[in-house]
Amino acid sequence: MPRVHKSTIRRARQTDRRHERNRATLNTVKTLIKKVQSAVAEKKTDEAKTSLLEATSAIGKAVSKGVLHRNTASRRISRLALRVNALSGSGS
Helix, strand or coil: CCCCCHHHHHHHHHHHHHHHHHHHHHHHHHHHHHHHHHHHHCCCHHHHHHHHHHHHHHHHHHHHCCCCCHHHHHHHHHHHHHHHHHHHCCCC
């Protein structure tokens, strides 16, 4: 039977904890993005703008924690902002 090192066991525990934390952060981000998209679909301008601010903040926090890559976050924020801005009627 192969010998399992203590450090391997510890790293596995750390990986599990990080995985759970990262999934929770990503689920929060996805929920907030869906909230923005549903507000845009229902053409609720004020709700969409406030949801966009919340989503942008959550995406930024996910980047700072290393859950999302900064370019991915930038792309998602940009696409959400385009939809909200198109809804509100402002050109840019």
